[in-house]
Amino acid sequence: MAKFNTYIEHPEIERWRDLCVNEGELCRYAKGEEFVSIGRVARYIIGYVKSGTLKYVLYDELGAEHVCGFSSAGEFIADWPFALYGEKAKLAIIANSTCEIYRFPVAKFIERMKTDAGLSELVAKSTELVFYQTYDRYLALYCQSPEKRYFNLIANHPDLFELFSLKDIASFLNVTPTYLSRIRKKLGK
Secondary structure: OOOOOHHHHOHHHHHHHHHHHHHOEEEEEOOOOEEEOOOOEOOEEEEEEEEOEEEEEEEOOOOOEEEEEEEEOOOEEOOOOOOOOOOEOOOEEEEOOOEEEEEEEHHHHHHHHOOOHHHHHHHHHHHHHHHHHHHHHHHHHHHOOHHHHHHHHHHHOOOHHHHOOHHHHHHHHOOOHHHHHHHHHHOOO
């Protein structure tokens, strides 16, 4: 399966993986446990997912959950760049299954930036790549039909339904589960 987050394909991003795996700590998260919590400053700048799946979640004023992203093994999770600047998270990153994550503390990263100029360049490049991905998704919400967004999503991630629930995928596509079921039936999926 192609990685859900396109920024991971950039060669410079490999440095994050090396940092997490070689110098971070490996922790286990149970299904439902939060890596990042809404309203709290993240303790970890980034995590590299060794195994399992996670979802990025927001809640509306009525408390309804809205999924705005996914990550699985071989990808990263982060409240980017807000953790770096000590800002409170506007979303939660929740284990969708049991996960093993190499995590790297914010405090250690900030201290390291004082002596490693390359980390500032990595932060700048990472911010740019995350922005491009997020902007593309934002524009797709306005310019593409739900059917087109679904088709593009499944074309790149054919096993997404094996990793995440129909409800979560529908939320990510900004449609109801019933409407997503109709799209799937219509397209023969």
